[in-house]
Amino acid sequence: xxxxxxxxxxxxxxxxxxxxxxxxxxxxxxxxxxxxxxxxxxxxxxxxxxxxxxxxxxxxxxxxxxxxxxxxxxxxxxxxxxxxxxxxxxxxxxxxxxxxxxxxxxxxxxxxxxxxxxxxxxxxxxxxxxxxxxxxxxxxxxxxxxxxxxxxxxxxxxxxxxxxxxxxxxxxxxxxxxxxxxxxxxxxxxxxxxxxxxxxxxxxxxxxxxxxxxxxxxxxxxxxxxxxxxxxxxxxxxxxxxxxxxxxxxxxxxxxxxxxxxxxxxxxxxxxxxxxxxxxxxxxxxxxxxxxxxxxxxxxxxxxxxxxxxxxxxxxxxxxxxxxxxxxxxxxxxxxxxxxxxxxxxxxxxxxxxxxxxxxxxxxxxxxxxxxxxxxxxxxxxxxxxxxxxxxxxxxxxxxxxxxxxxxxxxxxxxxxxxxxxxxxxxxxxxxxxxxxxxxxxxxxxxxxxxxxxxxxxxxxxxxxxxxxxxxxxxxxxxxxxxxxxxxxxxxxxxxxxxxxxxxxxxxxxxxxxxxxxxxxxxxxxxxxxxxxxxxxxxxxxxxxxxxxxxxxxxxxxxxxxxxxxxxxxxxxxxxxxxxxxxxxxxxxxxxxxxxxxxxxxxxxxxxxxxxxxxxxxxxxxxxxxxxxxxxxxxxxxxxxxxxxxxxxxxxxxxxxxxxxxxxxxxxxxxxxxxxxxxxxxxxxxxxxxxxxxxxxxxxxxxxxxxxxxxxxxxxxxxxxxxxxxxxxxxxxxxxxxxxxxxxxxxxxxxxxxxxxxxxxxxxxxxxxxxxxxxxxxxxxxxxxxxxxxxxxxxxxxxxxxxxxxxxxxxxxxxxxxxxxxxxxxxxxxxxxxxxxxxxxxxxxxxxxxxxxxxxxxxxxxxxxxxxxxxxxxxxxxxxxxxxxxxxxxxxxxxxxxxxxxxxxxxxxxxxxxxxxxxxxxxxxxxxxxxxxxxxxxxxxxxxxxxxxxxxxxxxxxxxxx
Numbered sequence: 035x036x037x038x039x040x041x042x043x044x045x046x047x048x049x050x051x052x053x054x055x056x057x058x059x060x061x062x063x064x065x066x067x068x069x070x071x072x073x074x075x076x077x078x079x080x081x082x083x084x085x086x087x088x089x090x091x092x093x094x095x096x097x098x099x100x101x102x103x104x105x106x107x108x109x110x111x112x113x114x115x116x117x118x119x120x121x122x123x124x125x126x127x128x129x130x131x132x133x134x135x136x137x138x139x140x141x142x143x144x145x146x147x148x149x150x151x152x153x154x155x156x157x158x159x160x161x162x163x164x165x166x167x168x169x170x171x172x173x174x175x176x177x178x179x180x181x182x183x184x185x186x187x188x189x190x191x192x193x194x195x196x197x198x199x200x201x202x203x204x205x206x207x208x209x210x211x212x213x214x215x216x217x218x219x220x221x222x223x224x225x226x227x228x229x230x231x232x233x234x235x236x237x238x239x240x241x242x243x244x245x246x247x248x249x250x251x252x253x254x255x256x257x258x259x260x261x262x263x264x265x266x267x268x269x270x271x272x273x274x275x276x277x278x279x280x281x282x283x284x285x286x287x288x289x290x291x292x293x294x295x296x297x298x299x300x301x302x303x304x305x306x307x308x309x310x311x312x313x314x315x316x317x318x319x320x321x322x323x324x325x326x327x328x329x330x331x332x333x334x335x336x337x338x339x340x341x342x343x344x345x346x347x348x349x350x351x352x353x354x355x356x357x358x359x360x361x362x363x364x365x366x367x368x369x370x371x372x373x374x375x376x377x378x379x380x381x382x383x384x385x386x387x388x389x390x391x392x393x394x395x396x397x398x399x400x401x402x403x404x405x406x407x408x409x410x411x412x413x414x415x416x417x418x419x420x421x422x423x424x425x426x427x428x429x430x431x432x433x434x435x436x437x438x439x440x441x442x443x444x445x446x447x448x449x450x451x452x453x454x455x456x457x458x459x460x461x462x463x464x465x466x467x468x469x470x471x472x473x474x475x476x477x478x479x480x481x482x483x484x485x486x487x488x489x490x491x492x493x494x495x496x497x498x499x500x501x502x503x504x505x506x507x508x509x510x511x512x513x514x515x516x517x518x519x520x521x522x523x524x525x526x527x528x529x530x531x532x533x534x535x536x537x538x539x540x541x542x543x544x545x546x547x548x549x550x551x552x553x554x555x556x557x558x559x560x561x562x563x564x565x566x567x568x569x570x571x572x573x574x575x576x577x578x579x580x581x582x583x584x585x586x587x588x589x590x591x592x593x594x595x596x597x598x599x600x601x602x603x604x605x606x607x608x609x610x611x612x613x614x615x616x617x618x619x620x621x622x623x624x625x626x627x628x629x630x631x632x633x634x635x636x637x638x639x640x641x642x643x644x645x646x647x648x649x650x651x652x653x654x655x656x657x658x659x660x661x662x663x664x665x666x667x668x669x670x671x672x673x674x675x676x677x678x679x680x681x682x683x684x685x686x687x688x689x690x691x692x693x694x695x696x697x698x699x700x701x702x703x704x705x706x707x708x709x710x711x712x713x714x715x716x717x718x719x720x721x722x723x724x725x726x727x728x729x730x731x732x733x734x735x736x737x738x739x740x741x742x743x744x745x746x747x748x749x750x751x752x753x754x755x756x757x758x759x760x761x762x763x764x765x766x767x768x769x770x771x772x773x774x775x776x777x778x779x780x781x782x783x784x785x786x787x788x789x790x791x792x793x794x795x796x797x798x799x800x801x802x803x804x805x806x807x808x809x810x811x812x813x814x815x816x817x818x819x820x821x822x823x824x825x826x827x828x829x830x831x832x833x834x835x836x837x838x839x840x841x842x843x844x845x846x847x848x849x850x851x852x853x854x855x856x857x858x859x860x861x862x863x864x865x866x867x868x869x870x871x872x873x874x875x876x877x878x879x880x881x882x883x884x885x886x887x888x889x890x891x892x893x894x895x896x897x898x899x900x901x902x903x904x905x906x907x908x909x910x911x912x913x914x915x916x917x918x919x920x921x922x923x924x925x926x927x928x929x930x931x932x933x934x935x936x937x938x939x940x941x942x943x944x945x946x947x948x949x950x951x952x953x954x955x956x957x958x959x960x961x962x963x964x965x966x967x968x969x970x971x972x973x974x975x976x977x978x979x980x981x982x983x984x985x986x987x988x989x990x991x992x993x994x995x996x
Contacts, residue, residue: 035063040072041082044089050639054683060093070097070111071118077134078126087130091137098141103148105769120145124160128175135175139182146183151202157183158206165214168221170234173214177241180207184248192252200252208257211249215242219268229279236280236290239272243297247304254309266316273298273323285334286384292340295327299343306350317357324348328374335384342412345378349412352419362424368431370420376435378413379463380456381506389506393543394599401513401551414463421464421480429482432464440492451504454492458510461488462517473921474520475555485518486526497533505542512537512545516552519559524567527556531568535576538583546587550606557609558921566613573610574617580610581621585628594639597632601644601924608652612919612938615659622660626671629653633675640686644924647934650690654697654938655919661701669698673710680717685726689933692718692732697939699739707744715740715748719756724763727770731933734764734773735941738780745784757781758793765800768810775816779823783946787831794840802844805856818860819869822876823946834876834884853894858901868943870910875947877902878957882964882972896979900986902957906993909953912945958996965994 035043043059046052063069076082076090098119101110109116123145127138150157164176184203190196218238225231249255258265272294282289288296302320305313324344331337351357361367388396399408421428439457443450465485467478479485496503497511515522515530522530534556537549559567573580588603598604611618611625618625632649640646653672661668676691699711707715718736723729737757741748748754761781764774778797782790801820804813825834841849861877864870880887880898887895920937950956965972973994980987 037072037075038082041076041086041090044073044076044093045083045086047093048085048089064097064101067112068115068118070094070101070115071122073097074119074122074126077130077138078122084131088134088137091130091134095137095141095144098144102144105767107148120149120154120157124157124164124179127179128164128172135178139178142179142182143186146186150183151199155202158203162207162210165210167217170231170238174234174237174241177238177245181241181244181248184245187248188251190252196252200249204249204255204257208249208255211242211245212257212261214238215246215265215268218242219271226277227279232277232279233290236294240290240293240297243294243301247297247301250301250304250309254305254312259309259312262312262316266313266319269298269301270316270319270323273320273327282336284336286336288336288339292337296339296343299324299340299347302347303343303350306347306354310354314356317351321348321351321357321360325374328378333377333382333384338409339407341378341409342407345374345409345412345416348374349416349419352416352423355423358420358423361420362427364427364431367420367424367427371417371428371431371435375413375417376456376460378409379417379459381452386506389544393547397544397547397551397602401516401548410459414459417463418466422467425480426482429464429480432460433483436460448502451507455506455510458493458507458514461492462514466517470517473558475517477520479518479521485521489514489518497530497537505540505545508537508540508542508545509548512548512552516548516555519552519556519567524561527567531556531572535580538580538587547600547602550584550587551602554602554606554609557613568613570613570615570617574614577610577614577617578621578624581607581625581628584610585632588632589628592635594635595641598636598640598642598645598649601642601648604645604648604652608648608655608938611652611655611659616663618656618660619663622664622667625656625660626668629656630671630675634678637675637679637682637684637687640684643686646687646690647924650687650694651922651936651938653694654936657694657697657701658939661698665698665702665705668701669708669710672698677714688723688726689728689732690936692729692736693936693939696732696736696739696941699736699743700941703742705743707740707747711740711744712747712751715751715753719753719760724760728933730764730770730773731935734777734780737777741780741784749785749789754781754785754789754793758797761797762800765804768808768813771804771810771813772816775820779820779944782824782827782832783830787836795843798840798844802848802852805852814856814860815864815869818857818864819872821857822861822869822873825876826872826879826946828879828883834880835886838884838886850891850894853891854897858897861901862904866943867910867912868945870905871912871950871953872946874902874905874910874953874957875950877905878960881975882960888971888975892979895975896983896986899976899980899990900983903986903989906954906957912951954993955996958993961990961994962996 040063043056043063046056047060049056073090073094077087077094079087082090104110111119123138123142127135127142130138146154146157161176161180164172166172187196187200218235222232222235222239225235246258250258275291275295277291280289280291282292306317324347328341328344328348331341352361361370385396388399400410417428417432436457439453439460443454443457447454461483465480465483465488466476467480468476470476493511493514496507497515512534515534519527534549534552538546538553540546540549557566557568557573561567584603584607588597588600588607591597629649629652633653636646636649657668657672672694676695679687679691695711695714717723718733724733737760741757748757757777758781761774761777764770764777767774801817805817821837824832824837827833838849841852861873864873877898881895881902887898920940922935922937961972973991976987976990976994980990
């Protein structure tokens, strides 16, 4: 394809109406040699327009993520292409616009993850050589590249390899960095009257602050420690720097000055937290400057990041008792609370504009704390840190302010509702100790206040009243219950729960959403004995009306992006379904219709990963509890919409759909494969679907479910060989080997030995090759489990002798080597209870049923017995299967990357011997029964073959005499 055609196709990939067709073309083009370099050629040229260049940069970034290295860290691209990318990328990134620069920067980070520094040891020299004394454009490009690489260090744990890399960088870049910092300072001084130059060089200073953080994040570099006086002087200079030319024009967007100062505060927080010995002597001047900044900076949104960073710095300093003592008197503390905390806790006009115009963003910022740069969040953290240091002093002072605000409100409730909002927020801030947890809310409270008394006296009325209470105060009341939910008794919740439900009917977006949030969390709340605080029996009678109303709120605007805007509503739907369980059966038709309609709408334009994650979790709960009693109804209702998702290649949804298909199959394990599933089998075996790593876990489960329901039909349709081909692909890949074994076990469990026999020799050859050439601990462990799986299934025509026969056909005598060097030693290291259980059963059946061990492997019989007895010293305890659903925090999930497990239909580990509960008793009974049938042969073997292990013989005798 010519470059112009490729550019046009890339541009089309950003257009939703042309995206699918363009992606199909690009998937073919990327298989051609030097494709990545063609992308960079488009990025580099002004000929193709900004949209095509950006699309090319985006595709290049994602191409590199998928294709740079394999699971072993080896380059997947030809070496010459790898070298060319590295040679071109840095210079290109320096010269492209900022929006393209960011995309290329992400690609540089991916390359650096695998190659820097040992396979890219020229990179830092290259960067240093490109820096100039005074060209801001070039320097900013170089520094952006450097930040793309060095920011990788921020979340990493310390290691020798990491410190070697950091020292490699500092040895080549440290002096240059310090010099560039000084040069930039001097150039800024010379250009105080030049707006354009100032803007460029403050961008440089902003990047230098980011790099100062990167270079310091693991340890304080000696070059910074040696220059701490001059470094802190420069930081302080720009913390208090002002120049009207750098002021941003509007009220909402931060300018270069705010960004630089915010970056300085990030560095100060790091140094205060980690390097107090070196930084401590300089802290006082920064505390004073922070105070001045916080008391003089306006309340405009453009200053929000700066103010929150300043508050974070003071919070860090307050954690250090020697610095916190500066606040330890009533006058100072009162000033801090009045002049710093209260202005940043109180609602502003801009907050109310967001409440009305962007309600979902207001909720996310206020409730989740997802944006840590909000003033309220930072002020609350500062206040709570002061409280941790001086609990009584802070509590007494804040209570006075709370009473003042409540008094203001009582004088004129309609005019002074903001005063009450501040009072409730203040009280919540000092009442809560520690973080608000996802599962329990506030777990520890300030013993100097009473949360129930305050609620009843000042908050409950806003929850109960149907009169004209301001929406913000209703939100405050609901949020109060949400925060302190675990501090409220079961009886108190019995009174409060209907009030929360009532507010789902509010016409106000924020109020009904907060009600849904609080409702979902309290429905998930359990007490110390793991009993639900809200009895499910009280919810089930309300469930039809409750779900209907929640669905109506979701569908209020059927436009796809708007419908999926509010993930909190769908999370509440999920929770109600989890709580009522099979109580959904009588309302199946209505719920099914809602789910199919919503799935159809959002599949046309998946826009909110959190929403559709909860949507599919809710759908999973529906299938889990409704499908066992009505499998055909759900299969017939959901199959068309699921198939449409597959046919239209809605990639975001496909892994979810495969899991849900599997759950539908598993809900009716005794049923045969319907025509729907028979027609599904062929497409899901296509290699293209298995090429996406995120599909593999779900596909393995789906194929396993198909085999359980219809192995005979799979065999008749000659689909076993394609499935075995998939197993072969999975087992050769370290990332997917575990799924290869899962698929193999499913094959062995569902096909008769006569069907498997022609292929088993090849299967063993593949496994033995991996064991010999690239064995990993995980592979070895799963192989040993697989062996015991085969060995234990004598009743199915398998067993140890069956395995021995096939192993020795691959290579004579191979079995003994495997058994003595891998199987027996690694059996002792099996960790999962189900794996240890199946190993016990396998070893026991080997002693009682194997002809080879009885007649040929006489020493092996003794070794097997000793290994069995060692396992029984710490017998596997198989926990009773709790029918509970784990809570998944979406903040910890990476949507769109890999596979996302649906917790509502998560399949428990498969126990092939569910009837065996007391494993020691079972072993004793099995040994006794077999010994009796064989006229005492087992006892005789033990006496002959354990003669060198009298202790083992004694222990075995106790089992046989039970």
